[in-house]
Structure formats: structure tokens, C-alpha cells
Amino acid sequence: MKTARYSLLAGACLLFSSCMVGPKYARPTAPVAPEFKEAGPQNFKEVNGWKTAQPNDQLIRGKWWEMFNDPQLNALEEQIDPANQTLKQAEANFRAARAAVRVSRSSQAPTISTSPTIGAERLSANSPYFNRSYANSGEGALTLPFDLNYEIDLWGRIRRTVTSSREQAQASAADLETARLSLHAELAVDYFDLRSADAQEQLLADTVTAYQKALQLTQDRYDGGAAPLSDVTQARTQLQTAQVQETDVTVQRAQYEHAIAVLIGKPPAALTLAATPITAQPPLLPPVPGMLPSQLLERRPDIAAAERRMASANEQIGIAETAFYPTLSLSAVAGFAGTSAVNWFTWPSRFWAVGPAFSQTLFDHGLRQGNVNIAAANYDATVASYRQSALTAFQEVEDNLAALRQLEIEARQQHSATESAQQSMDLFETRYEGGIDTYLQVVTWQTSALNNERNDIDIMRRRLEADVLLIKALGGGWDESQLPQLSALR
Numbered sequence: 425m426k427t428a429r430y431s432l433l434a435g436a437c438l439l440f441s442s443c444m445v446g447p448k449y450a451r452p453t454a455p456v457a458p459e460f461k462e463a464g465p466q467n468f469k470e471v472n473g474w475k476t477a478q479p480n481d482q483l484i485r486g487k488w489w490e491m492f493n494d495p496q497l498n499a500l501e502e503q504i505d506p507a508n509q510t511l512k513q514a515e516a517n518f519r520a521a522r523a524a525v526r527v528s529r530s531s532q533a534p535t536i537s538t539s540p541t542i543g544a545e546r547l548s549a550n551s552p553y554f555n556r557s558y559a560n561s562g563e564g565a566l567t568l569p570f571d572l573n574y575e576i577d578l579w580g581r582i583r584r585t586v587t588s589s590r591e592q593a594q595a596s597a598a599d600l601e602t603a604r605l606s607l608h609a610e611l612a613v614d615y616f617d618l619r620s621a622d623a624q625e626q627l628l629a630d631t632v633t634a635y636q637k638a639l640q641l642t643q644d645r646y647d648g649g650a651a652p653l654s655d656v657t658q659a660r661t662q663l664q665t666a667q668v669q670e671t672d673v674t675v676q677r678a679q680y681e682h683a684i685a686v687l688i689g690k691p692p693a694a695l696t697l698a699a700t701p702i703t704a705q706p707p708l709l710p711p712v713p714g715m716l717p718s719q720l721l722e723r724r725p726d727i728a729a730a731e732r733r734m735a736s737a738n739e740q741i742g743i744a745e746t747a748f749y750p751t752l753s754l755s756a757v758a759g760f761a762g763t764s765a766v767n768w769f770t771w772p773s774r775f776w777a778v779g780p781a782f783s784q785t786l787f788d789h790g791l792r793q794g795n796v797n798i799a800a801a802n803y804d805a806t807v808a809s810y811r812q813s814a815l816t817a818f819q820e821v822e823d824n825l826a827a828l829r830q831l832e833i834e835a836r837q838q839h840s841a842t843e844s845a846q847q848s849m850d851l852f853e854t855r856y857e858g859g860i861d862t863y864l865q866v867v868t869w870q871t872s873a874l875n876n877e878r879n880d881i882d883i884m885r886r887r888l889e890a891d892v893l894l895i896k897a898l899g900g901g902w903d904e905s906q907l908p909q910l911s912a913l914r
Contacts, residue, residue, distance in 0.1 A: 459716065531582045540567060611688070662870060
């Protein structure tokens with residue numbers, strides 16, 4: 425008979441523990457195209473459209489910046505993780521999210537507390553309505569109680585709360601990786617901007633030197649009566665304009681260097697980078713392999729964060745729905761109570777009480793239904809956020825693919841235009857020295873040649889930036905398998 429009662433009790437506990445109200449989570453679909461619309465530049469390896477390149481040694485890996493083969497960039501990137509304060513903030517948020525899981529898990533076990541008391545009391549014999557026969561010289565009480573409170577998770581509220589906390593922790597881990605990817609990409613962009621500024625500064629310094637020689641030539645021709653004063657003023661204006669441009673680039677260069685210093689956790693005064701002008705040679709651009717659009721959903725940490733928050737919001741619906749069902753809790757108290765230290769811990773001083781309690785809300789004027797509706801609306805919002813994150817990811821990939829392809833064409837066109845402008849400038853300088861043309865023609869083609877040379881450098885900068893942004897849009901070397909597993913979050 426006793427065995428039957430134990431079996432019935434065990435079966436009831438198993439039944440209660442298996443109850444779970446609320447919707448079961450299933451990842452909603454995201455708008456995904458069969459392939460990317462934009463084709464990559466010529467240095468992309470294509471297999472049946474824009475797919476993962478072979479061999480696999482060209483795949484984007486964790487330290488993707490090493491694909492640019494720039495030792496100085498590599499050294500700077502390595503300083504991001506241990507020193508960047510934004511990354512430390514994201515890491516602290518992740519640790520807090522992991523701790524929140526432990527807070528949620530605490531409800532799965534009973535709460536035991538104690539509040540020992542020692543006191544003495546004597547009632548006044550002159551108190552109103554006091555029976556004098558009860559008068560005494562006072563009494564003492566020494567109590568050591570242990571209280572136990574435990575909510576039995578009949579409908580899965582506690583289990584869903586724990587699961588929701590774990591999914592939030594996974595989202596926080598993805599946020600950390602998003603911050604890491606963004607910071608590494610930002611440093612790479614700032615670094616290439618700085619190198620571009622170095623190239624612009626070198627070009628303008630060479631131009632200022634050339635314009636100084638041109639000014640001296642026109643001055644000599646003017647002194648010799650072979651040129652009007654207007655030639656001198658035009659040459660001087662051209663020189664001064666180039667000097668202004670050189671100074672402006674120096675300001676930009678300093679700002680890029682300061683930004684890099686902050687990214688690696690240093691004050692700007694503690695970092696000085698030697699000038700390293702960028703080159704306009706295509707080998708600087710690494711061949712970045714592609715992937716199918718469906719793979720992108722697993723390669724972007726921001727999409728993973730949105731999906732995990734969506735799963736957590738789904739758990740909140742179930743938590744809200746458990747309010748419609750009764751709660752069962754178990755309370756118990758036991759301990760020792762004595763009149764003095766002598767008999768405090770003796771066996772007759774023991775006391776205990778135990779019993780279950782059901783509670784059920786009978787009327788709340790729509791409070792519970794309102795909470796369910798709020799949770800459902802919040803879930804719908806996270807679904808929209810997830811899908812929008814996916815659309816934004818596809819846009820970023822398409823944008824940078826188009827940019828790389830068009831900038832590759834534009835670079836060839838610009839290089840040809842630069843050569844033509846240089847030839848024209850040389851021609852008109854020769855014609856001016858021969859007295860055939862006015863100095864206005866020289867100024868015009870000097871300006872055109874300088875602008876074209878600066879465009880050459882700027883296009884190379886834009887190509888490098890687009891390459892970095894494409895790698896970032898593809899998730900860097902990250903993939904969803906790097907998220908901490910639910911079972912590992914305690």
C-alpha cells in the first residue's frame with residue numbers, strides 16, 4: 425500500500441513537472457533571395473554565382489584583417505581586444521547576462537532562511553484589564569527557526585524564465601561579437617583613411633615643390649620681360665591653394681591617428697604612427713570569398729542576437745499565460761524554541777510546521793490578458809526586428825559588392841584620366857616655356873592633373889573601405905556555432 429502511494433506521488437510530480445503552457449518556439453522565416461543580385465569584382469572567385477570560394481584557405485577567418493598583409497594594421501588590430509573600453513563594456517554586459525541566468529535558476533530550488541531571536545518580556549501587573557493571577561517576574565524566549573519556501577513549477581513559469589534568461593545571455597554574447605566586429609572594422613577603415621591621408625600629403629608636398637619651381641620660373645620670365653605680372657599672380661595663387669590643401673590633409677591625418685589611439689585604449693598623445701602612404705596598386709585588395717544569402721543569416725552576430733531575443737520574447741508569452749493557472753507552493757518551518765540557553769537545543773524544544781498552499785486569481789479585470797497581449801506584441805516586434813536585421817544585412821552586402829565592382833572599373837578609368845591630365849600638363853608647360861600659350865593653360869592643367877591624382881588615391885581608399893565593410897557585412901570570421909550553448913549557461 426505504501427509503495428502504491430509513493431508511486432502515485434512520483435507520477436503526480438512527473439506530470440506536474442512536464443506541464444508547460446504557452447507557445448513552443450520555432451524560428452520564423454526571414455526574407456532570403458536565392459543568390460545575391462550584385463556580382464563581385466574580378467578578384468572574387470565565383471562558383472555558380474557568388475558562393476563560397478575554393479580552396480578553403482581563402483575563407484574569412486577570425487583575424488580577417490591579416491588578409492590585407494599589412495604588419496602595422498595587424499599590430500594595431502591585436503590591441504583592440506585587451507584595451508578597447510567599448511568592448512570591455514559589452515563583455516561586462518555579457519557577464520551580467522550570465523549572472524541573470526543564475527538568478528533565474530535560483531527559483532528552481534527551495535529558499536531556506538533563518539531569523540534567530542533572543543528576548544525577554546515581563547507584563548505589567550497594573551496594565552488595564554490584566555488578570556493579576558498571570559503576573560510573574562518575566563519570561564525569556566530563545567528561538568532558532570528555519571523557514572522553507574518552494575514554488576512547484578506546475579505550468580513551466582520558472583523553466584521558461586530560466587530559458588528566457590539563457591537566450592538573453594546568448595543575445596548578449598552575440599552583441600559582444602557585434603561590438604568586436606564593428607570595432608575591428610572601424611579601426612581598419614580609420615587606418616586606411618590615415619594611409620590615404622599620408623598619400624595625399626605626400627602628393628601635395630611634391631605638388632607644392634613643383635609649384636614653387638613654377639612660380640620661380642614665371643617670376644624670372646616676368647623679370648626678364650617675357651611674361652606679364654598676371655602669370656606671377658596665377659602661379660602664386662596656384663601655390664598657395666596647394667599649401668592650403670596640404671595643411672587641410674594634415675588636420676585630417678591627425679584626426680584619424682587620434683581615432684585609432686582611442687580604439688586601442690590609448691590617449692591620442694600616447695600614439696604616433698609613421699607616415700605610410702597608400703599605393704594605388706590592386707594587390708592591396710584581398711580576394712574575399714562569398715557565400716549564399718541563406719548562409720549570411722548564420723554568419724552575422726547582430727542577426728543571431730535578434731533571433732535569440734525573439735526566442736526569449738516567445739518564452740515571455742508562456743510566462744504571462746501561466747498567470748491564468750493556480751500556483752502551488754510548499755512552506756515549512758522547523759527549529760528550536762526554549763526559555764533559556766539551557767533548554768534551547770533540547771529535544772522537547774523542537775517545533776515544526778509544514779503544508780502546501782494553492783492560490784488562484786479569480787478576478788483581475790483583464791490584467792492577465794493584458795499582460796499576455798503585451799508579451800505577444802513584444803514578440804511580434806522582435807520578429808520584425810529579426811527580419812529587418814536580415815534585410816539590412818543583405819543590403820550591406822549588396823551595397824559593398826556593387827561598390828567594389830564599380831570602383832574597380834572607376835579605378836581603371838581614373839588611372840587613364842590621370843595619365844592624360846599629366847600629359848596635357850607637361851605639354852602646356854612646354855608650350856608656355858616656348859611662349860606659345862598663356863600661363864592660364866598651365867594653371868588649368870596643373871589643377872586638373874592634381875585633382876585626378878588625388879582622385880586616384882581616394883578611389884583606392886574607397887576600395888579598401890568597401891572591402892573592409894564587405895567583410896564586416898559577411899560577419900567577419902564569426903558564425904552562429906560560436907554562441908555559448910544553452911546547457912553551458914548556468
